[in-house]
Amino acid sequence: MASMFTRMLSGRNTAVIMASLGAGTLVSSYVMMTESGVSAGEKKKLYPPSADFPDLRKHNNCMAATLTPTIYGSLRDKLTPNNWSLDQCIQTGVDNPGHPFIKTVGMVAGDEESYEVFAGIFNPVIKDRHNGYDPTTMKHPTDLDSSKITSGMFDENYVLSSRVRTGRSIRGLSLPPACTRAERREVERVVVQALSGLKEDLAGKYYSLTEMTEQEQQQLIDDHFLFDKPVSPLLTCAGMARDWPDARGIWHNNEKTFLIWINEEDHSRVISMEKGGNMKRVFERFCRGLKEVERLIQERGWEFMWNEHLGYILTCPSNLGTGLRAGVHVRLPLLSKDLRFNKILDNLRLQKRGTGGVDTAAVGDTFDISNLDRLGKSEVELVQCVIDGVNYLIDCEKNLEKGQDITVPPPVTQFRK
């Protein structure tokens, strides 16, 4: 490890503070400046990166597995054009060593440029999280043509509801961990204005969290639409809950099948859903709605954050690419007790969650089953993967009902490299 030395300067001169990390123990030696009023820039130079390197020994997230003192040293003093720093990207991962159910990413972007300026850490994290996807060499396919979907109607004896969600960020405005109040309000204004242009089955209404009435709030809760101030420390440590509930809100169409969250974990989360098993229709509405919203913001000179390597840019690296989670609530009482259940899900590139969402465990026999992947495959490919996979799970369940055996399917191929 780095060697340690001190330099003493007497009296009122500002002095240099050096610290070093020994293996497992902190050995430091300091000389204090006796004058206050050292500028932020000077203050940073007083502490070498080794003094600030986080203690990640008890951590289990993608950031902790990837961040070395060397990478930290090379990136610590850099800033994005919006003055966002590496420490701010990784704070959530430092504060949250692990999660009981999932390996978390442990870092967030504060703006579109974060992925560029801090590519030294983001790229390996992206590679780790997205199964070897290399942003420097690979391109991400975007495909929102829902007509390509086949067999998108599930057996409704098993599938209770179908849902597709993604996120979209408005280019030029900082992301939720970093945005100022004015930026956040601008995001709200831009998106709400665009949504007001939606027509027919997509026509709807916006409910601002600061202004909704008690009745509106109750209705939204009953519809399971209302999102609450985040309590997950993964989000609060990243600063996403600042100024709550300012500029947060929910928009939904009159039919309650197309829903937008504004300024929760991303600028916007777009959700298409309905009861039952008609995933094809859910996805069709999803694609149509998204394209229409994009057209409407472009009319006013705005666009979504997107590039050909990372696809749609969102706050959490886990949501890059499509940002898409397509899933169902499905009853699998027998299959879920089978020892091969997890392996089957793995090979089908599917993930199970409780019906309360990512931080919950399944209750009873009903699971939330959705795609694992986000980046490297297109929206159409991922939804088709869910459709094929869930149909397979239902077939397994039916076989088990009849006392027949099931087989573990071969692994679905990864993205083309």
Add this chain to the structure above:
Amino acid sequence: MPFGNTHNQLKMNYSAEQEYPDLSKHNNHMAKVLTPEMYASLRDKQTPSGFTLDDVIQTGVDNPGHPFIMTVGCVAGDEETYEVFKDLLDPIIEDRHGGYKPTDKHKTDLNPDNLQGGDDLDPNYVLSSRVRTGRSIRGFCLPPHCSRGERRGIESLSVEALGVLDGDLNGKYYALKDMTDEEQQQLIDDHFLFDKPVSPLLLASGMARDWPDGRGIWHNDNKTFLVWVNEEDHLRVISMQKGGNMKEVFNRFCTGLTKIEELFKEKGHEFMWNEHLGYVLTCPSNLGTGLRGGVHVKLPNVSKHEKFSEILKRLRLQKRGTGGVDTAAVGGVFDISNADRLGFSEVELVQMVVDGVKLLVEMEKRLEAGQSIDDLMPEQK
């Protein structure tokens, strides 16, 4: 956020009106004081270490109110915060600290001999006595703003200084991230262990970042003198014991604090202090002495008396549950402590507690015996 002049320049692209927080549902000192005009005049400023107005007020924006107390709603990121943002903080200090003016001077008195009595609070009623304060090390940023390197520096300096204490004050440091399960259990059983803050008041200001890095607890072998490192302040110093001998508690408090300050000075450091604000701490509510001296005392009858609140007010005392600031009283046992921090010396505040608690116990005994307490009603101090 550390060196978080992040976004301050970006915000200048938007008007003050566009950035001004919505405080319409808020009830804290910051919300009462921060007008749009004040926001506009202060928002482009930052302290030398990069702490901005929005950093100061974030906790107050995120926490509109508290069920039991009127919160301050802002924090300092460094010593200079109180200077750079004095237009905001002076009126808050005035409102919070009983009319303390920007020109007032604060008296520091840590001479325990100046305390009269205090060694004879009835232990049948007074279960325990405690005095706490905080100290900040000059030249380092405060918990909302410090970097990991700074926080570790504070820990290192503190552990070194505390390691020199001897005699009655001989003790040991337990770093939160290195302690064994047994040590942890012992500290919990002793009611010494502090946990990662869960109060949104603290979390929203960034004080819990990097937990438990750089945090720890030091206590003497007798378990009567305790120092928290890097919780809500750089140092929180606590003297405590069972029973009602507040004089002994305060003696140890002063002796220990004075020794610690000497040890820091020997190494070329000092505590943040000035003659206007006294000891400078993270929360404006703890300026001056930063001292909360109190007891856990059984007052089942007095507490139900219709004039209880009025009595406390006149005695300049405050009640809390025995779990601390965010709790309610259980079983008639109250935490009674001084309400003031700034504008009175340490001796004066502990004197108020000693005298006030003595009176409350006397009232309790009267009410137990079915007698009136009207003749015992105190004047406003």
